[in-house]
Amino acid sequence: MTAPLTPPPPPHEPSPHGSWPSAPGGYPGVAASHVTYGQDGPGMRTELREAAVVTVLVALAGVLLGLLWVWLAPRVPLVGDVVDGDWVVYFKDTEGEQAIGVDGIFTLLALAFGAVSALAAFVLRRRGSVPLVVALALGGLLGSVVAWRLGVWLGSVDDVLAQAKAAGKGATFSAPLKLGAKGALLAWPVAALAVHLGLMALFGPRDVEGYGHGQQGPYPKPYDAPPS
Numbered sequence: 070m071t072a073p074l075t076p077p078p079p080p081h082e083p084s085p086h087g088s089w090p091s092a093p094g095g096y097p098g099v100a101a102s103h104v105t106y107g108q109d110g111p112g113m114r115t116e117l118r119e120a121a122v123v124t125v126l127v128a129l130a131g132v133l134l135g136l137l138w139v140w141l142a143p144r145v146p147l148v149g150d151v152v153d154g155d156w157v158v159y160f161k162d163t164e165g166e167q168a169i170g171v172d173g174i175f176t177l178l179a180l181a182f183g184a185v186s187a188l189a190a191f192v193l194r195r196r197g198s199v200p201l202v203v204a205l206a207l208g209g210l211l212g213s214v215v216a217w218r219l220g221v222w223l224g225s226v227d228d229v230l231a232q233a234k235a236a237g238k239g240a241t242f243s244a245p246l247k248l249g250a251k252g253a254l255l256a257w258p259v260a261a262l263a264v265h266l267g268l269m270a271l272f273g274p275r276d277v278e279g280y281g282h283g284q285q286g287p288y289p290k291p292y293d294a295p296p297s
Contacts, residue, residue, distance in 0.1 A: 120200035127186050127208025131215030138220040143170040145244035149233025158233050176253040183260025191268040209258035217248050
């Protein structure tokens, strides 16, 4: 006479060892096909390589900013005159706002370039990271310096007195292009960081609570023990 076979425990009941049955996915009572893991990022080495590329591209965009600055910046009028036999140069309009406009045009262009660079980085990357943020800030600062030096070089005058003599006494000519407010160099990186932060807050990936940081649903529903 054979002993009666012990029927297997019904589904969702604890095993004889006091623990709930585990599925291949590693979570109690949940099949592996129902567990979705989030992306933890491409890796630090890849992020650093991408950050280096972003830094170089953003800095090179400073060439375009410099060209636009030279083209759009107002000209500061100067006048040459002879005083006691010596040529002197002075502003034609001492109360003019052309010099302020030169700094203002640079600042506005830098803000626009910062916003565009942050938007491009967000669209291509779709994920925030410390290397990317540093790349936007550093690239924006380098791009501002490139634009500033390029604009000054293109708008420079070898000899202001010689230009005044060539124009003639009392004639008006343009002053060399220069950036009076050096704080405008920070407009690009500040705008890039602000826009990128806003885009990440509005449209960036979300971390939801689950079985690990960065994982996204669907998540296994907690198992409730059957009533005894």
